[in-house]
Amino acid sequence: MESPSAVKLAKIKRWLPYWAVFQADVRLTMRSWVYRTWVLLSVLAAVGFLLYRIGVYRGAGMVQHASDLISDLLRWTILGSVTLIIVLTGGSISSERGTLADSVLSRGISRYQYFMGKWHARLAAVLGTFLVMGLVALAASLFLLHEDLSLVGSLLALLTVAALLAVVITCGVSVSAVVNSTLLGIAIVWMALYGLGFALALLPSHLPSPDWALHRLPYIIRGYYDLQALGRLVGWSLAVSCGVALVGLLYFARRDV
Numbered sequence: 001m002e003s004p005s006a007v008k009l010a011k012i013k014r015w016l017p018y019w020a021v022f023q024a025d026v027r028l029t030m031r032s033w034v035y036r037t038w039v040l041l042s043v044l045a046a047v048g049f050l051l052y053r054i055g056v057y058r059g060a061g062m063v064q065h066a067s068d069l070i071s072d073l074l075r076w077t078i079l080g081s082v083t084l085i086i087v088l089t090g091g092s093i094s095s096e097r098g099t100l101a102d103s104v105l106s107r108g109i110s111r112y113q114y115f116m117g118k119w120h121a122r123l124a125a126v127l128g129t130f131l132v133m134g135l136v137a138l139a140a141s142l143f144l145l146h147e148d149l150s151l152v153g154s155l156l157a158l159l160t161v162a163a164l165l166a167v168v169i170t171c172g173v174s175v176s177a178v179v180n181s182t183l184l185g186i187a188i189v190w191m192a193l194y195g196l197g198f199a200l201a202l203l204p205s206h207l208p209s210p211d212w213a214l215h216r217l218p219y220i221i222r223g224y225y226d227l228q229a230l231g232r233l234v235g236w237s238l239a240v241s242c243g244v245a246l247v248g249l250l251y252f253a254r255r256d257v
Contacts, residue, residue, distance in 0.1 A: 017109040021117030022124075029088065029125040038084040039129060045080075046073055046137050069141050070134075070154065071217035074161045077130065078214060082168055085126060086189050089172025091182035092118050093252070111253045119173045119245055126169055127162050134158045150223030157220045160213050160230055163237035168193060170241040174248025178255075208233040 029035050049069055093115070138154055171189050179185045201211040208229045219225065 018113040018117045021109065021114055022121045025092070025118050025121035026125050029122060032088060034084055034088045035125070035129075038081055038088065039133075041084075042077065042081065042133055045076055046133065046140075049073060050137075050140060068218060070138060070149070070157070070221050073137055074134070074157060074217055075214050078161060078164060078210070082193065083190065085165065085168050086172050086186055086193070088126065089122050089169050090176050090186035090189055092122055092173050092176050094176040094179055094182045094185050112249060115173075115177055115249045115252050118177075119170065122169050122173055123166060127165060130162060130165060131158060134161075149221055153221050153223040153225055156225055156227075156230055157217055160220070160234060163234040163241075164210055164213070166241045167237050167244070170245050170248075174244045177248045177252035208236075 049072060135158075138149070138158075141149070168189075171193060172185070175185045175189050176182065179188065197210055200209040203209050203212075210233075213220075213230070213233055216225075220230070
């Protein structure tokens with residue numbers, strides 16, 4: 001008969017399979033050539049923007065505001081690197097379809113834990129990298145360019161862009177759990193997100209939307225922001241992200257692998 005301590009220890013390790021999937025997928029993501037390409041392009045863009053602004057400031061004497069640099073970098077992250085992020089997340093589950101049943105789900109890992117581990121790992125890897133690069137660019141701008149930044153506004157801008165990226169990541173992981181082909185999943189997510197973004201851009205200007213937030217990034221970074229509107233945008237982004245993940249999780253739990 002097992003002792004109470006052994007039973008308690010077994011309960012503590014209930015989420016061990018989830019943690020194993022999470023750790024393995026974070027390592028896999030960071031070793032991916034897509035991830036490294038995204039990081040490399042982001043770093044090169046940030047360094048190039050910064051050197052250009054410093055050159056203009058010192059060569060022509062034109063004041064270069066740090067808020068303009070940060071807003072350009074954040075806008076480029078959304079508009080320029082979304083495709084790479086979709087590629088990075090669109091095959092997170094579908095690419096393992098051939099070995100999923102034998103190598104993963106037959107080892108005591110439930111489909112719920114597997115999906116949650118994959119989803120959270122991609123969120124942690126991409127959003128963590130984005131926030132680190134954003135904070136480094138923010139610190140560099142403070143020391144090298146004309147300071148017109150608001151600390152609270154800058155953090156709110158990073159949080160807003162991170163919430164939008166969370167939707168992109170969640171859509172990629174969820175679609176990869178539904179479709180069999182990685183290429184098909186990437187195409188579906190790409191067309192859906194860009195189509196939805198175009199539709200939201202047609203909304204009245206007073207309604208918070210991704211396009212509304214991107215156009216107001218310079219003002220948000222300087223401290224001129226509507227906290228209630230930003231809260232609604234972030235809240236809706238998180239709600240959409242959780243809703244899409246729930247649909248993907250429920251479908252994945254009932255499909256054949």
